Amino acid sequence: MSVYPVRSAGASMGLLNHFSAIMRHQRGHLFGWVPVCLAMGIGWFFSLPVEPSLPVLWGVALAVAGLGGIARALPESVSPFAIAVALILLGLLLAAFRAHSMTAPVLGWRYYGAVEGRVVALDRSQSDAPRVTLDQVRLDRVPPTLTPTRVRVSLHSKTPGSIQPTPGMRVMTTAHLSPPAGPVEPGGFDFQRHAWFAGLGAVGYTRVPLLGIAPPIGGEAALVLFRLRMNASARVRQHLPGDVGGFAAAITTGDRSAISQEALQDLRSSNLAHLLAISGLHMGLLSAVVFGAMRLMLALHPVTATRWPSRSIAAGAALIAATGYLALSGGNVATERAYVMCAVALCALMIGRRAISLRAVAVAGIIVLALRPEALTGPGFQMSFAATTALVAVFGWMRDFDGTVIPQRLRPVVAVVISSAVAGFATAPISAAHFNTIAHYGLIANLLSVPLMGVLVIPAAVLAAMLAPLGMEGLPLWAMGLGLRWILAVSEAVSGLAGARSFVPGPGGWVLPLLALGFLWLLLWQGRLRWLGCPAMVLALTLWHGVVRPDILVADTGTLVGVMTSKGRALSKEKGAGFIARNWLENDGDGVDQAVAATRWKDIDASIIHLSGKRAAAAFSGCRLGDIVIASAEVDAAQQWGCPVFDPSRLRETGALALRKSPEGWQITTAREYAGARMWNTKPKRRAGRQ
Structure with a gap:
C-alpha cells in the first residue's frame, strides 16, 4: 500500500523539476511580459460592466503591494506568476487613474445657440469639412460648472464672411452641439470613451459664418507650437500646392487638412495611408538621417573621429531632432508613441547598449501604457507595437543566418522586402479588424514607396527644416515633392488594380x-x-x-434601420445618418455605399417597420403580432399599436440596438447594456441644470 504514495510523490517531484527547468529557461526573457501584463489589466478595466468604486480601487492597490511582497518569499520558478498578477492589477489601476484624471463637464442636452471659445486645434471631419476645437468655452445661458472644457465644431458655412481661424484666436458662432454619441451598434467603436480621453465635452456643427472676436492670445507653449506648426504647414504648401503639398504638410507638421479625400482613399486602398501618420517609420527615418549625418561629420576630423564618443554624440543629436519633430508635429498619441520608442533606442545607443531589442520595445510599451493607457484600444498603438515587435524578433532570429548566401548588393533590397512583408503580416489582422479592409497589393505598393521615404523624402525634409530660417527651403522641398508625387502615383495606380482590396466583417470582442x-x-x-x-x-x-452579424441594427436616434438580407444589409434611407450607415456596412464587410444599400430595402421582411418623421408616425394605422416599429419621432399612441415600439425617448435610454431572430422571438441587445455604466457614458445633468 505504501508504494503508491511514493510513486505519486516521485511523479509530482518530476513535474515540479520539469516546470522549474522551463522557468529557468525563461530567465532573462521575462521583461518583455511586463507591458503584456499591464495591457491585460488595462483591457480588463475597459471591459468592466460597471465603474469600480474607490474602495475597490484601494483594495486593488493593497493587493498589488501584497503580491509584490509575497513574490519575494516564493520560489524563483513561481514568483514570476505573482508578479504577473500584480502587474495586471497595476494596469487596471493605471487605467482607472487616467480615466478619473480626465473628468470634465459633458454637455447633457442638445444645444443650439451662441458658442464662443479659443482655437486650440484645426483639422477636417470625415465629410471633408474644416473643423475647430475650442477651449475656454462659453455657451449662452449655461453656467461654467456645466460648460464643457472643450468642444469641437465642424464648419459647414458657405456664406461669405467666415474668417480663417488661426491658433489662439478667440472666435464665436451659432452652432448645434450635442453630447458625444455612443456606439453606433452594441460592441461598436465607443466615441463617448474616445471623447472622454480627448477632453471633448460636446461636438457639433455650424452653418453660419465663424467670426473672430479677439486676435490670437495665450502664450502657453502648446499654443506657440501650434502657431509654429500652422505657419510651417502654410509655408510648405506655398512651395508644393495640391495633394503633394498636403502630403508634405502631413508628414512634417501633422496637418492633414490640405490633402483631398480622393488621395486619402487611394492611399488607404494601397495600404500606404500609414505614410501620412507621423509614426515610427518617420521618426525612425528622421533619427537615422540625423544620426548618420552627425557620425559622418564627426568622422571627417581625426580628433573627433578617434577621441570623441561619436556614436553617443550622434545619438544625442538625433534625440534632439526627434524631440523637435515631436513638438512640430503636434504631439498626438501616435507620434508620442513613436517618439518614446525612438528615444529608448537612442538612449540605449548613448550608453552602449543594443538599440534594437525586445527589451527596448518593452520599455517603450511600458512608458506609453503608463502615460496613456487608453492608447491600448486604438489601432495606432496595436499596429505600431505589433510591427515593431515582429520586426525585432524576426531580425533577431536572422542574426545567426549565414549572410554570405545573399550577395552584398542585394542585401538592402532583401532587408526591405523582409521588413515590409513582416510588418504587413503583423499588422494586417489589426488593420482588417479596425478598418474592415484588406489591401491585396499593399506589399507591392510599400516596396515601391517606403525606400523612397528613407532615401529622398525624409532627408529632404530634414534639409528643408535646417534651411527654412534662411529662407532657402525651396530646393529641398522641391526634391521632397518629387518623392511624394511618386508615392501618390503609386497609390493611384495600385488602388486602380482589379481586386485591389476586399472587405471583411468586424471580429467579435475576443x-x-x-x-x-x-x-x-x-x-x-x-x-x-x-x-x-x-x-x-x-x-x-x-x-x-464564424462571426455572425446582427439581423437588425437600429440607430440610437431612430433615424436609420439596417436589416440583413441575402444581398447584404438593407438600409431604410439613402441619405442622412451617413456616419452610422458607413460604420454598419464596414462592420458587415460590405463595400457598397449607403445609396446602394438603400435599394435593398424593398427586399426586407415586412415585420420591420421604420417610421421616418412625424407625418409617417401620425399616418401609421397599426401593426401585427410580431412586428417591430422603429420611429424617428416621438410616438404618443405606442401603447395602442400592440407591438414593440422604439422611438427617440426609448432609444435615449437604450442606445443603438442589435436584434437577432431566434425560435423564441427577437433577442435584443442594447448598446447601453453592452458598454456598461462607466464614467464616460453616465448620463449628464439635463436641461434643468441650466440657468
Whole structure:
C-alpha cells in the first residue's frame, strides 16, 4: 500500500523539476511580459460592466503591494506568476487613474445657440469639412460648472464672411452641439470613451459664418507650437500646392487638412495611408538621417573621429531632432508613441547598449501604457507595437543566418522586402479588424514607396527644416515633392488594380486579444512551448471567420434601420445618418455605399417597420403580432399599436440596438447594456441644470 504514495510523490517531484527547468529557461526573457501584463489589466478595466468604486480601487492597490511582497518569499520558478498578477492589477489601476484624471463637464442636452471659445486645434471631419476645437468655452445661458472644457465644431458655412481661424484666436458662432454619441451598434467603436480621453465635452456643427472676436492670445507653449506648426504647414504648401503639398504638410507638421479625400482613399486602398501618420517609420527615418549625418561629420576630423564618443554624440543629436519633430508635429498619441520608442533606442545607443531589442520595445510599451493607457484600444498603438515587435524578433532570429548566401548588393533590397512583408503580416489582422479592409497589393505598393521615404523624402525634409530660417527651403522641398508625387502615383495606380482590396466583417470582442496573446507567446516565450501560440492564433481567426452579424441594427436616434438580407444589409434611407450607415456596412464587410444599400430595402421582411418623421408616425394605422416599429419621432399612441415600439425617448435610454431572430422571438441587445455604466457614458445633468 505504501508504494503508491511514493510513486505519486516521485511523479509530482518530476513535474515540479520539469516546470522549474522551463522557468529557468525563461530567465532573462521575462521583461518583455511586463507591458503584456499591464495591457491585460488595462483591457480588463475597459471591459468592466460597471465603474469600480474607490474602495475597490484601494483594495486593488493593497493587493498589488501584497503580491509584490509575497513574490519575494516564493520560489524563483513561481514568483514570476505573482508578479504577473500584480502587474495586471497595476494596469487596471493605471487605467482607472487616467480615466478619473480626465473628468470634465459633458454637455447633457442638445444645444443650439451662441458658442464662443479659443482655437486650440484645426483639422477636417470625415465629410471633408474644416473643423475647430475650442477651449475656454462659453455657451449662452449655461453656467461654467456645466460648460464643457472643450468642444469641437465642424464648419459647414458657405456664406461669405467666415474668417480663417488661426491658433489662439478667440472666435464665436451659432452652432448645434450635442453630447458625444455612443456606439453606433452594441460592441461598436465607443466615441463617448474616445471623447472622454480627448477632453471633448460636446461636438457639433455650424452653418453660419465663424467670426473672430479677439486676435490670437495665450502664450502657453502648446499654443506657440501650434502657431509654429500652422505657419510651417502654410509655408510648405506655398512651395508644393495640391495633394503633394498636403502630403508634405502631413508628414512634417501633422496637418492633414490640405490633402483631398480622393488621395486619402487611394492611399488607404494601397495600404500606404500609414505614410501620412507621423509614426515610427518617420521618426525612425528622421533619427537615422540625423544620426548618420552627425557620425559622418564627426568622422571627417581625426580628433573627433578617434577621441570623441561619436556614436553617443550622434545619438544625442538625433534625440534632439526627434524631440523637435515631436513638438512640430503636434504631439498626438501616435507620434508620442513613436517618439518614446525612438528615444529608448537612442538612449540605449548613448550608453552602449543594443538599440534594437525586445527589451527596448518593452520599455517603450511600458512608458506609453503608463502615460496613456487608453492608447491600448486604438489601432495606432496595436499596429505600431505589433510591427515593431515582429520586426525585432524576426531580425533577431536572422542574426545567426549565414549572410554570405545573399550577395552584398542585394542585401538592402532583401532587408526591405523582409521588413515590409513582416510588418504587413503583423499588422494586417489589426488593420482588417479596425478598418474592415484588406489591401491585396499593399506589399507591392510599400516596396515601391517606403525606400523612397528613407532615401529622398525624409532627408529632404530634414534639409528643408535646417534651411527654412534662411529662407532657402525651396530646393529641398522641391526634391521632397518629387518623392511624394511618386508615392501618390503609386497609390493611384495600385488602388486602380482589379481586386485591389476586399472587405471583411468586424471580429467579435475576443478575437483581437486572443490573436495578440498567441502572437506574443510565439515571440516572447523561450523553448518549444512557444509554438502553443499558433493554435491560439488559429482559434482567433476561426472565431473571426464564424462571426455572425446582427439581423437588425437600429440607430440610437431612430433615424436609420439596417436589416440583413441575402444581398447584404438593407438600409431604410439613402441619405442622412451617413456616419452610422458607413460604420454598419464596414462592420458587415460590405463595400457598397449607403445609396446602394438603400435599394435593398424593398427586399426586407415586412415585420420591420421604420417610421421616418412625424407625418409617417401620425399616418401609421397599426401593426401585427410580431412586428417591430422603429420611429424617428416621438410616438404618443405606442401603447395602442400592440407591438414593440422604439422611438427617440426609448432609444435615449437604450442606445443603438442589435436584434437577432431566434425560435423564441427577437433577442435584443442594447448598446447601453453592452458598454456598461462607466464614467464616460453616465448620463449628464439635463436641461434643468441650466440657468
